Structure formats: structure tokens, C-alpha cells
Amino acid sequence: MSLIVQKYGGSSVADAESIKRVAKRIVETRKAGNEVVVAVSAMGDTTDELLDLAHEVAPIPAPREMDMLLSAGERISMALLALAIESLGHDARSFTGSQAGMITDAKHGSARIVDVTPVRLREALDEGAIVIVAGFQGFNRDTRDITTLGRGGSDTTAVALAAALDADICEIYTDVDGIFTADPRVVPKASKIDRITSEEMLELAANGAKVLYIRAVEYARRHGVTLHVRSSFNNNEGTIVYNPSETVDAATLVARARATSNTNTKTGSESAVEEPLIAGVATDLSEAKITVVGVPDIPGKAAQIFTLVAKTGANIDMIVQNVSAASTGRTDISFTLPKSEGQTVLTALRADQAEVGFLGLQYDDQIGKLALVGAGMRTNAGVSAKLFTALFEAGINIEMISTSEIRISVVTRADTINDALRVVHTAFGLDADDVAVVHGGTGR
Amino acid sequence: MSLIVQKYGGSSVADAESIKRVAKRIVETRKAGNEVVVAVSAMGDTTDELLDLAHEVAPIPAPREMDMLLSAGERISMALLALAIESLGHDARSFTGSQAGMITDAKHGSARIVDVTPVRLREALDEGAIVIVAGFQGFNRDTRDITTLGRGGSDTTAVALAAALDADICEIYTDVDGIFTADPRVVPKASKIDRITSEEMLELAANGAKVLYIRAVEYARRHGVTLHVRSSFNNNEGTIVYNPSETVDAATLVARARATSNTNTKTGSESAVEEPLIAGVATDLSEAKITVVGVPDIPGKAAQIFTLVAKTGANIDMIVQNVSAASTGRTDISFTLPKSEGQTVLTALRADQAEVGFLGLQYDDQIGKLALVGAGMRTNAGVSAKLFTALFEAGINIEMISTSEIRISVVTRADTINDALRVVHTAFGLDADDVAVVHGGTGR
Numbered sequence: 001m002s003l004i005v006q007k008y009g010g011s012s013v014a015d016a017e018s019i020k021r022v023a024k025r026i027v028e029t030r031k032a033g034n035e036v037v038v039a040v041s042a043m044g045d046t047t048d049e050l051l052d053l054a055h056e057v058a059p060i061p062a063p064r065e066m067d068m069l070l071s072a073g074e075r076i077s078m079a080l081l082a083l084a085i086e087s088l089g090h091d092a093r094s095f096t097g098s099q100a101g102m103i104t105d106a107k108h109g110s111a112r113i114v115d116v117t118p119v120r121l122r123e124a125l126d127e128g129a130i131v132i133v134a135g136f137q138g139f140n141r142d143t144r145d146i147t148t149l150g151r152g153g154s155d156t157t158a159v160a161l162a163a164a165l166d167a168d169i170c171e172i173y174t175d176v177d178g179i180f181t182a183d184p185r186v187v188p189k190a191s192k193i194d195r196i197t198s199e200e201m202l203e204l205a206a207n208g209a210k211v212l213y214i215r216a217v218e219y220a221r222r223h224g225v226t227l228h229v230r231s232s233f234n235n236n237e238g239t240i241v242y243n244p245s246e247t248v249d250a251a252t253l254v255a256r257a258r259a260t261s262n263t264n265t266k267t268g269s270e271s272a273v274e275e276p277l278i279a280g281v282a283t284d285l286s287e288a289k290i291t292v293v294g295v296p297d298i299p300g301k302a303a304q305i306f307t308l309v310a311k312t313g314a315n316i317d318m319i320v321q322n323v324s325a326a327s328t329g330r331t332d333i334s335f336t337l338p339k340s341e342g343q344t345v346l347t348a349l350r351a352d353q354a355e356v357g358f359l360g361l362q363y364d365d366q367i368g369k370l371a372l373v374g375a376g377m378r379t380n381a382g383v384s385a386k387l388f389t390a391l392f393e394a395g396i397n398i399e400m401i402s403t404s405e406i407r408i409s410v411v412t413r414a415d416t417i418n419d420a421l422r423v424v425h426t427a428f429g430l431d432a433d434d435v436a437v438v439h440g441g442t443g444r
Numbered sequence: 445m446s447l448i449v450q451k452y453g454g455s456s457v458a459d460a461e462s463i464k465r466v467a468k469r470i471v472e473t474r475k476a477g478n479e480v481v482v483a484v485s486a487m488g489d490t491t492d493e494l495l496d497l498a499h500e501v502a503p504i505p506a507p508r509e510m511d512m513l514l515s516a517g518e519r520i521s522m523a524l525l526a527l528a529i530e531s532l533g534h535d536a537r538s539f540t541g542s543q544a545g546m547i548t549d550a551k552h553g554s555a556r557i558v559d560v561t562p563v564r565l566r567e568a569l570d571e572g573a574i575v576i577v578a579g580f581q582g583f584n585r586d587t588r589d590i591t592t593l594g595r596g597g598s599d600t601t602a603v604a605l606a607a608a609l610d611a612d613i614c615e616i617y618t619d620v621d622g623i624f625t626a627d628p629r630v631v632p633k634a635s636k637i638d639r640i641t642s643e644e645m646l647e648l649a650a651n652g653a654k655v656l657y658i659r660a661v662e663y664a665r666r667h668g669v670t671l672h673v674r675s676s677f678n679n680n681e682g683t684i685v686y687n688p689s690e691t692v693d694a695a696t697l698v699a700r701a702r703a704t705s706n707t708n709t710k711t712g713s714e715s716a717v718e719e720p721l722i723a724g725v726a727t728d729l730s731e732a733k734i735t736v737v738g739v740p741d742i743p744g745k746a747a748q749i750f751t752l753v754a755k756t757g758a759n760i761d762m763i764v765q766n767v768s769a770a771s772t773g774r775t776d777i778s779f780t781l782p783k784s785e786g787q788t789v790l791t792a793l794r795a796d797q798a799e800v801g802f803l804g805l806q807y808d809d810q811i812g813k814l815a816l817v818g819a820g821m822r823t824n825a826g827v828s829a830k831l832f833t834a835l836f837e838a839g840i841n842i843e844m845i846s847t848s849e850i851r852i853s854v855v856t857r858a859d860t861i862n863d864a865l866r867v868v869h870t871a872f873g874l875d876a877d878d879v880a881v882v883h884g885g886t887g888r
Contacts, residue, residue, distance in 0.1 A: 016500035023501070044678065051518065056460035056469070057524050058531035065530065068538050069523035072516040077492065079513035080501050086500035086509065122586070144543065144564065384798050 002168040003035040003125070007135065007158035011175050012232045016046035022173075022232065023084035025377050026130060030090060035125050037165060039135040039158035040071025040081055064110030067137075067148045071097065074134035074154075091129040093441050095120060098139030098146065100327075101164075102157065106140040110150035112136060113219075116164035127417060133161060134152050152213025159216045163223035165441045170220070171228045174211055177206065178238035179416045181280040181430040186408040186418045190425065191432030193280060200226075200279040200373050207371030208284030217241065271404040278374035278383075283421050285316060285414055288342045289367050289400070291334040292349065293357025306350070312348045314341040318402040318409060330359070334400060338413065339365050343393075367399065370415025371409040372424060384408055390427035396420050446612040447479040447569070451579065455619050457521050458488035459701030465618075466676065467528035470574060470605035472533060479569050481609060483579040483602035484525055486517025507552030511581075511592045515541065518578035518598075525820060530833060534575040537568045538576040540589065542583030544575045546601065548784040554594035557582060557663075560608035569609075577605060597658025602661045605755035607667035613777045614664070615672045618655055622673050625647065625724040626872040630862045634869065635876030637724060639684040641850040642671075644817050647851045651815030652728030661685065663807075716797045722818035722827075723873045727865050729858055732786045733844070734812050735778040736793065738803025748800050749793070762813075762846040762853060774803070778844060780855065783809050811843065812861025815853040816868060828852055840864050 006026065012020050037283065042132035050069050054061045061069075078094040085092035101117030121131045135154025138147045149156050155172060162170035180190040196204075204213040206244035211229060219244055220227050227280050230238025295301050303319065309316060319335040337345060340348055342363060372387055387408055391398055396419060412420050425431060445607055457463050474480050494513050498505045505513075520583065522538040529536035545561030565575045570654065580597025582591045593600050599616060606614035624634040640648075642665035650660040655673060664671050675683025724745060737746050746765065753760060763779045780790060786807060793805055816831055831852060835842055840863060844855035856864050 016497060019501050053520075053524055057463050057528040059525045060531070062530045065523045065526040065536075065538055067539075069520060069527070072519040072523070075516040075519065076497075076513060079509045079516070081504045082509040083498055083513070086506045092509070094509055096512075186860070235653040287822060329734055354675055 001035055002160060002411075003037070003165055004029055004156050005037045005039065005162040005165070005167045005170045007039045007154055007170070007172045008041065008232060009079075009154065009174060010041040010044050010047070013040060013081065015041055016080075019077070019080050021085050021338060022080060023088060025232065026085060027080075027090050027111060029261070030130055037121060037125070037133065037161055037167070038081065039133050039161060039292055040074060040078050041135045041154040042070075043077045043080075046073040053091065059341065062379065064145055065088055067108045067146050067390065068110075070148050071134065071137040071146050074272065075085045075331050076247075078132045079133045082130075085130055085132075091127070093124045093129045094132040094134070096134050096146075097126075097137035097157070100133045100161070102160065104138035104140055104147045104149070106143050106145070106147065108145075111138055111140070111147035113149070113156065113160050116160050120134075120163060121161070121165065127394055129259070133157065146260045155213045155216035156219055157223050159219045159223070159227070162225045163205070163219070163304050167225070169228050171226050171230060172216075172377055173210060173230060173232035175231065175233065176211060177231045177236055179209065179211055179241070179280065181278075182421050182425045183209075183283065183434075186283070186421050187425045187431075189431040189434075191430060194237075195242060196279050197375070198241055199244075200375065203371065203373040203404070204280050204282045207280040207282040207407065207409060208286075209280070212241070225253065231406045238339050245403070254352055259347055278372060279427070280373055281421055281424050281430070282325040282415050283373050284336055284369040284371075285417060286335045287367060287369055288339045288365035289334055289336050289411065290342065290345060290349075291362040291364070292358050293332050293362060294330040295330045295333055296357045297329050301358075305358075306353055308348050309335075309337075309345055312341070312344045314338075314345050318400055318411065320400045320402070336353050336367065336369065337370055351356075366405065366410050366414045368414040368420070369409055369411050369418050370424065372419060372428070373407050375406055386427055387424060390423045394419055394423040396423075445477060446521060447477055447609055448473055449480070449481045449483065449609070449611045451483045451598055451614070451616045452485065452676060453598065453618060454485040454488050454491070454521075454526075456617055457484060457525065457864060460524075463521070463524050463528050464831070465488075467525060467532060469676065470525075470529060471532050471534050474574055477763065480578065480603055481565060481569070481575045482525065483516060483577050483598055484522050485579050485598040485604060486514075487521045489523075490517040490520065505819055508589055511552045511590050513878065514588050514592050515578065515581040518580055519524065522576045522578045522725065526574075528575075529574055533718070535571070535573040536576060537573045538578070539564060539568075540578050540590075541581035541601075542763045544605070544636075545602065546575045546577075546582040548584055548591045548593070550587050550589070552589075552591055555584070555591035557593070557600065557604050560604050561870050563609050570850060577594065577601065583646050589746050596659055599657045599660035600663055603669050603671070604662045606669045607663070611669070613672050614669050615674060616660075617676035619675065620655060621675045621678070621680055623653065623655055623685070625722075625876075626865050626869045627653075627727065630706040630727070631869045631875075637683045638681075638688060639689050639762070640723050641819070642685055642690075643754065644819065644850055645685045647815065647817040647848070648724050648726045651726040651813065651817070651851070651853065652730070653724070653726040656685070689728040694867060722887070724817055725865055725868050725874070726815050726817065726880060727861050729817075729861060730782055730812045731780045731781050731811060731813055732783045732807065732809040733778055734786065734789060734793075735776055735808070736802050737776050737805040737806060738772075738774045739777055740801045741775045742771050744803075745800065749802075750778060750830060752792050752796055752800070753779075753789055756785070756788045758782075758789050762844055762855065764846070765813035765843045779822075780811065780813065780844070810858045812858040812864070813853055813855055814861060814868065815851050816863050816872070817851050819850055830871055834867045835864055838863055838867040840867075 008022050012022055047220050082094040084094040100344055103115040104111035105115050124131050135157040138151055141149050178192045182190040184190045202217045205212050224243050227241035283363045314337050317336045321333050396412050396416045397409045452466050456466055513841040526536040526538040547559040548555035548557050568575050579601040580593055584591050602614055622636045630632045639784045646661045649656050649661050668687050671685040758781050761780045763778050840856050842854045846853045
């Protein structure tokens with residue numbers, strides 16, 4: 001008997017009808033002879049409505065009480081889902097984060113999982129029940145308080161449960177057919193990725209692919225959990241995110257995933273050893289660029305600047321230092337960071353301008369980032385050449401470049417980013433023959 | 445320092461504005477030097493909305509999951525209330541039923557409290573925090589599941605907390621000024637009762653007074669908790685429900701209650717030893733009457749009938765056996781019970797008609813019940829005479845009569861019950877000089 005963990009986002013359980021549809025799918029999985037554990041998000045806009053209420057009664061809501069408030073959303077959706085399953089004649093039991101043994105640190109609003117002790121879930125499974133767990137929430141042992149995991153928390157809940165219960169697969173249900181080579185809303189010919197390593201997925205997620213949250217992918221990679229990202233609107237096979245270091249080979253993983261899919265996908269398209277060089281292209285418009293102008297070109301200045309930045313807690317991404325102009329003895333240092341953190345970092349830098357000795361600061365929030373992700377990127381010089389040529393031919397200017405083992409990122413003007421995505425997607429032969437179908441809405 | 449428990453119903457926390465108003469009142473109580481513990485219901489119509497959703501996904505919702513679902517409502521209101529208090533600069537912490545140590549049996553939907561272990565509440569109070577507790581919900585130790593207490597659950601939560609924390613007073617906030625001598629919507633000249641014993645209150649609640657739930661009054665009586673039923677819309681003194689067996693005298697209780705009220709009520713109106721003979725009049729339209737016609741007038745027949753009724757779990761109230769007609773050797777037995785239980789009991793009786801040997805059954809759901817409550821009712825023969833005369837003069841027919849130590853109940857036609865209430869209220873001199881102000885809405 002396989003153990004399957006399924007995650008359903010807010011758009012999959014937005015109303016009574018959707019909940020009944022999801023209940024049916026869960027029951028089908030159970031009927032196929034699997035044990036089933038489900039992590040579920042709050043219904044549709046519940047979380048936003050609760051946030052609005054909180055801001056109406058308190059301009060700066062206290063974190064402990066915010067978590068108490070927001071965790072009510074999943075309690076509602078999970079109980080309704082359990083009720084719907086029971087009315088189909090199957091035993092179902094819902095569990096809050098604390099009942100499910102989702103132990104976290106005490107950082108309200110963005111708690112990290114420190115332990116998962118799913119004793120009650122295992123008991124319920126042994127008794128033949130379908131288990132429903134509230135996504136997004138946990139419990140701190142020291143304060144005995146309820147916590148929430150922050151953005152993408154329900155994905156993380158599902159992956160953590162899959163790891164703790166040693167599940168055969170963790171299915172992430174969403175409103176698209178899987179992970180695509182690019183955002184299908186921008187590139188209609190984007191093609192679905194059949195399988196991708198967790199490392200590549202990590203780069204795609206970190207660079208703006210919205211289907212899976214980076215944190216869940218990290219957790220899956222660290223604990224060897226195989227993910228199957230698929231649509232809750234059909235039975236098609238989605239995208240397998242696997243850990244290449246696993247002893248199980250890719251063909252087995254695909255077969256495992258396929259066991260719960262219908263089989264009308266192309267046969268013969270899998271060849272377990274053939275990894276596509278380019279996995280996909282992601283874009284991100286949420287970042288800004290800060291340039292520290294006229295930094296004295298003497299050792300230790302970069303360290304001084306980034307120590308100041310680190311103190312603000314900002315997540316910086318790409319860093320580029322220009323070649324020093326010999327005549328001035330000064331250089332410029334640019335870096336990207338989330339727009340939301342821009343003003344804090346500018347303030348921190350300005351406060352110590354005299355001490356560091358730079359001449360000025362520039363802030364630019366009209367940038368776009370494009371990342372090309374795939375295996376063996378650096379060892380294949382042709383990849384960057386092809387990328388830069390495609391952008392040049394489309395008249396798109398590159399402002400910053402950064403590379404890693406499996407990724408090349410470039411920064412362009414924000415208003416050229418969609419053009420950049422399309423030309424790069426085409427240049428690397430990722431265009432599909434047919435056009436992808438996209439449903440609306442996003443969950444948490 | 446006094447410890448005050450306050451209960452706010454759903455209509456007092458119906459929206460963000462109401463929550464802010466209640467938060468202000470709580471902070472004022474804290475500022476006056478009291479420790480404060482608050483039990484709160486779900487916001488306005490939340491519970492009904494959740495019930496509707498449950499019935500949409502499951503025609504017969506499973507009890508465990510229903511409790512999981514419904515308990516989310518209080519989680520939302522209590523977190524919002526805590527947020528609102530914190531934004532007024534006071535430390536506030538909310539606790540679920542299980543965090544508050546509200547231990548119940550496992551009867552989902554109508555769980556009974558078996559123990560209250562408010563360790564975390566005491567800790568939070570010692571740290572100077574205002575404590576907010578989810579009303580209506582508890583936790584079963586054996587199943588480790590969340591339970592709900594059923595109708596009036598939040599009143600019971602407040603009283604149970606007051607008992608466990610040895611509170612000085614338990615304030616029940618509502619949308620009327622206190623307990624009235626009759627329903628002010630029917631009798632505009634009903635007057636507010638200043639103080640009433642818990643026994644009399646129990647009779648009023650059991651006979652249809654809706655402001656306090658009978659279960660909460662029972663709990664208060666058994667544990668010696670003094671209640672103060674008052675309006676959340678003003679600072680007037682409400683009604684003190686006290687236990688006459690307490691060593692503290694009524695004057696002290698009133699002074700205690702007054703400490704948190706403004707003092708613009710009539711001075712000199714209290715005389716601790718003077719108990720009004722009649723506390724109030726209550727009416728109830730929720731019952732029906734079953735008459736078992738032609739019961740053989742031989743010993744054991746009544747026992748046989750009421751054993752059958754007891755097996756259905758029905759709560760029967762008044763029982764009247766007519767005098768046997770000597771010619772037939774048969775008699776009629778009538779009793780009242782909640783309308784909701786009528787069909788079940790009729791079915792049970794019909795099944796054993798041959799064995800019991802009665803001739804037929806009559807069902808009448810157009811009855812009204814009026815109860816006159818007060819101390820020393822039976823020892824004062826004039827009370828029943830005055831009651832029957834008042835009804836006779838108003839042309840109202842009495843169909844059944846039943847009496848207890850502190851109550852006389854009569855059954856009339858349903859459509860005459862409001863007239864009956866008014867004439868009885870006047871006959872016993874309960875009419876006030878001015879007209880009571882009534883706000884809309886009811887909580888849970």
C-alpha cells in the first residue's frame with residue numbers, strides 16, 4: 001500500500017462545490033488502495049478577509065494574535081473537507097497543526113519547522129481513516145502557542161508530512177498542469193516539464209516561478225521527498241520534482257507518480273538518463289536595484305557595505321562590482337533585493353555614508369530579472385553566448401549578469417522582461433507545439 | 445485586586461467597530477485595578493454561516509468535524525479582540541478552549557465540562573495580561589479532540605472560568621439592561637430585576653427567559669458564582685444573580701457588582717433582607733402537548749407510559765392526569781415537551797399502544813406556557829388565586845397547571861400567551877414607571 005500526501009491550495013477549496021470536487025478526488029485515491037494524507041489551505045480569500053479585519057481593529061497587529069487569527073482559516077477548510085469526505089462514506093479526520101505534531105520555532109508569522117511528530121496521523125491511518133491536516137500552521141513547544149509558517153506554508157506542511165511519514169510521493173495540486181518552461185501567461189507556447197531535479201526547481205522557484213514555494217522545494221530536497229506538481233482540474237500527469245541522489249531511478253519515480261494519474265500521456269517519451277540541458281526560464285519583477293556609487297577602491301569596503309545590509313535582515317540576491325576607474329580610485333557596487341526591503345536598506349546605508357566613504361546611492365525599482373535554469377550550465381559555454389545573442393537581437397539591454405552551477409540570471413528593464421522571456425524561450429527550443437491551458441487564481 | 449470574568453456574546457462583537465468598543469470596556473475594567481478574564485462568542489452570524497457551509501458539503505455532518513469547524517468562529521473573534529486590546533496599549537492574550545484547560549466529556553456538539561485547569565490563564569494574569577478565552581469550546585482528554593458545549597456554551601464557559609479562578613464576579617454582557625420581570629418586547633412596562641436568587645433565575649431560564657442559559661445558571665448555583673447580567677451598551681448596573689446560601693450577604697454582592705458600574709442608579713433602593721415575593725414572569729412557545737387518551741385506570745400505567753417516553757431521551761416538562769371518569773375506568777394523561785421531540789415520542793408511544801392499552805394520542809403544538817417565579821410561592825395561597833383570577837378576567841382559558849416551591853406554571857392557547865403575560869405582570873404589580881429600552885440581536 002502506498003502512502004500519498006496531497007496538498008490543495010485555497011483556489012482548490014474556494015467554495016462548497018470545489019470542496020466536494022476535491023473530496024471526490026481524495027476518495028478516488030483512497031479507493032485505488034492508497035493511504036492518503038491531505039494538507040489543505042484556507043478557502044479562497046479567507047486569509048485576506050481575516051487580515052483586513054485585523055488591520056481594522058489594530059493598525060499594527062501583534063504577531064501571536066495574528067497567528068491565532070489566521071490559523072482559523074485552515075481549521076474551517078479542513079473540517080469542511082473532512083465532512084465532505086465522510087458524506088461520501090469514507091472515514092476522515094481533520095487535525096490542526098499542533099494535533100498533527102507540526103512543531104516549529106516561536107517566530108510568529110514565519111515560523112520554521114523544527115520537528116514533525118505525526119503520531120496521531122499514523123494512528124488514524126492505521127485505523128483506515130483519510131487524514132486531513134491544516135496547512136500553514138504549527139505549534140511551539142516552549143510557548144505552547146500556535147504559529148504560522150508564512151507564505152507558501154501549506155506546500156511546506158505537505159512536504160514536511162511526506163518526509164515524516166515516509167510517503168511514497170507528495171502531490172502538490174494547483175490550477176496549472178505542472179511546472180512550465182516559462183510562465184504560460186507570458187509565453188503561450190511554454191511547455192510542461194515532465195521531470196526536473198529539486199536543485200533546478202529550487203533555482204526556478206528562487207527566480208520567480210510561482211507554482212512551488214522555494215521553502216517547500218528546499219525541504220523536499222533536504223529530506224529526499226519526491227514531488228508531483230499537477231492540476232486539480234484533470235487527471236493528467238504533471239511535473240515530477242525528484243532528488244537525483246536518490247537510489248530510486250527516475251523511471252521508477254515516474255511510474256510511481258503515474259500510478260495515480262490516468263495514462264493518456266505520450267508513451268515512450270521517458271528516457272530516464274536523458275536530462276534536458278535547459279529546464280526552464282523564470283522571470284521576476286519584485287526586485288529593485290541599489291547602486292552604491294563611488295566606493296573607495298580599497299580592501300574591506302564591500303565587506304563593510306554588506307555587513308550594514310545584513311544587519312537590516314534584507315535578502316540580497318545578485319551583486320555586481322564594476323571595474324574600478326583607475327583615475328578616481330573609486331568603484332560602484334550594485335545589488336538586487338526585494339522592493340519591500342529597499343527603503344530600510346537605503347536608510348541604513350545613508351546613516352553610515354561618512355564612515356564607509358561612498359559618494360551616493362541610486363535606487364531603481366524598474367528592473368526585471370530573467371533566470372535560465374538547467375544542468376551543466378557553466379561547463380557549456382555555448383549557453384551564455386546563446387542567451388546574450390538572443391537578447392541582443394531583440395534589442396534588450398543587459399544590466400547585470402550572475403551565474404551559478406545551474407543558472408544564469410540577467411537584469412533588464414522591467415518593461416522588456418516579457419519580451420526577453422519569449423525570445424529566450426524560443427532560442428533554447430523550449431516552445432511547445434500546442435498552447436498551454438491556464439486556470440486563474442493562486443493559493444497559499 | 446478583584447478578578448472579574450466578562451462574557452460577550454456574538455452581537456457584542458459582530459464587526460470591527462463593536463470589537464473596538466468591547467476592547468475599550470475591557471481596558472477600562474483593567475485600568476480600574478481589576479484582573480480581567482473574557483469569554484467571547486463567535487462574531488455575529490459566523491456560526492450560522494459555518495453551519496450553512498457544512499450542510500452544503502454534507503447532508504448529515506459528522507459531529508467531530510462539526511466541532512472542529514464551529515470552534516474556528518471563536519478563534520477568530522478572540523484573536524481580533526486581543527489585537528484590539530493590544531492596540532490600546534495593554535497586554536492581551538487569547539486562548540482556545542483546550543489552551544484554557546476547559547476539559548469536557550467526548551459528546552460532540554453538547555459536551556459537558558468535567559474539569560477546568562486554567563494554569564496558563566493564571567500565568568498570563570500574573571504577568572499582568574488581560575486574558576481572552578474562546579467561549580463555547582472545550583477539549584476531551586481521551587480522544588484529544590476539540591468539543592463544543594452546545595447552546596449557551598459561552599455563558600457556561602464564563603461561569604466555569606469564574607468558578608475555577610475563584611473570580612469575584614462573572615459579568616454576562618448582553619444587549620438588554622439585565623433580567624426583566626417579563627420579556628420587554630411583549631411587556632413594555634417590564635421592570636429590571638435588581639437581584640434574584642440563582643434558584644429563581646433557574647426557574648425563569650427554564651421557563652423561557654432567554655437572556656441567560658439554564659446550564660450556565662445551574663453551574664453558577666452549584667459553584668457559588670455570583671453573576672451580573674448587564675448591557676454592553678451602557679454602564680448601568682444590571683441584575684445580580686446570587687446564591688442565598690453564600691456567607692456573603694446581598695448588600696456586599698451588590699457593592700461588589702457596583703464597583704464596576706457607574707453609580708447613577710437609585711440609592712437607597714436596596715434592602716438586603718427584603719426579597720420580592722414575585723421575581724418575574726416568563727413565557728415559552730417552544731413546547732407542544734401530547735395527550736394519551738383512554739389510559740386504563742389501573743396502577744402502573746403511568747409508569748409504563750413515561751418509561752417509553754424516557755427511552756426516547758425526550759425532556760418532558762409538565763404532566764397532568766385528569767380525574768378518571770368512573771363510568772369508563774379510563775383516564776387521560778397529558779404532558780408537555782419541546783416541539784422538536786414531539787414526533788419521536790408519538791412514534792414510540794404508537795409502537796406500544798396495544799401493550800399499554802390506551803385508546804389514542806392527541807398532539808397539540810399550539811400551546812403557550814406561562815411561569816410565575818418567586819420565593820415562598822406555595823406557602824402563599826393568594827398567589828395562585830391572584831394568577832387564576834387575572835387570567836379569567838382577561839378571558840384566557842387555563843389548560844394545565846403545575847406548581848413547584850418557587851414557580852406556578854400554566855398552559856394556555858399559544859395565541860393568548862402575550863396577553864396572559866401582560867395581565868399577570870400587571871396583576872402582580874411588576875409594571876415599571878418607565879418603558880424598558882431593548883436592543884436587537886441575540887448571542888450564543
